[in-house]
Amino acid sequence: MNAEKRRRIFAKFAAANPSPRTELEFGNPFQLLIAVLLSAQTTDRAVNAATRRFFPFVNTPADLVALGEESLAEHIRTIGLYRTKAKNAVATARLLVERHAGQVPCDRAALEALPGVGRKTANVVLNCAFGEPTMAVDTHVFRLSNRMRLAPGKTPIEVEQKLLRQTPAEYLRDAHHWLILHGRYVCTARAPRCAECVVFDECEDSGRHARRKAGRRSRGESDVQSVA
Ligand code: SF4
Numbered sequence: 001m002n003a004e005k006r007r008r009i010f011a012k013f014a015a016a017n018p019s020p021r022t023e024l025e026f027g028n029p030f031q032l033l034i035a036v037l038l039s040a041q042t043t044d045r046a047v048n049a050a051t052r053r054f055f056p057f058v059n060t061p062a063d064l065v066a067l068g069e070e071s072l073a074e075h076i077r078t079i080g081l082y083r084t085k086a087k088n089a090v091a092t093a094r095l096l097v098e099r100h101a102g103q104v105p106c107d108r109a110a111l112e113a114l115p116g117v118g119r120k121t122a123n124v125v126l127n128c129a130f131g132e133p134t135m136a137v138d139t140h141v142f143r144l145s146n147r148m149r150l151a152p153g154k155t156p157i158e159v160e161q162k163l164l165r166q167t168p169a170e171y172l173r174d175a176h177h178w179l180i181l182h183g184r185y186v187c188t189a190r191a192p193r194c195a196e197c198v199v200f201d202e203c204e205d206s207g208r209h210a211r212r213k214a215g216r217r218s219r220g221e222s223d224v225q226s227v228a
Helices: 001-016 029-037 046-051 060-069 069-075 082-099 107-111 119-130 139-147 154-165 169-186 209-217
Strands: none
Touching: 001 029, 001 169, 029 046, 029 082, 029 119, 060 069, 060 082, 069 082, 119 154, 139 154, 139 169, 154 169, 169 209
């Protein structure tokens, strides 16, 4: 995909959604870190349902240490891997108290040294809490980057590095939000909704024309409109 087409894609995402945000609910960087840590292999909706049970009285790492692993596990038992996540979240909170004066560090190495915090979690925290132009590659970003030919790669890190190199600077901070939301609601894994896609004309997926035609037929629209 050439640079101009890539720029048009992000310009279209920006026009459709000028201020994209994570769908995780949080009130401060610490709550964001915990929400992202809990979100592995589960949906943001499930995480929000769980965090609403304890975020009202857990605002700081010290609060979470005081709550303790067993109590946290009870609050989050509706999400997958809740015991491991409770253990990591409390251990992370304890390290924040002991090593970082109860603050979330704006530093990749320090973040990735925390229990349960990997590269993707660090990228989300650096971006959403501190405004850093990082690229968190989750399952949606990985799929879209390959499907659209935006930044094809065999591994998340390969896709991340391509996106960081090739995304126009003015779109870098918001790019991963647009890709996640597009993957979650439009370019889904099993049934991409090409007929409703704002970047249809720029996408290089070979099946998009057939899917746009099928989508319009199912809505009773004329096939003539489906010629891009
Ligand atoms: S045209 Fe279809 S395959 Fe391409 S980005 Fe849009 S929804 Fe995804």
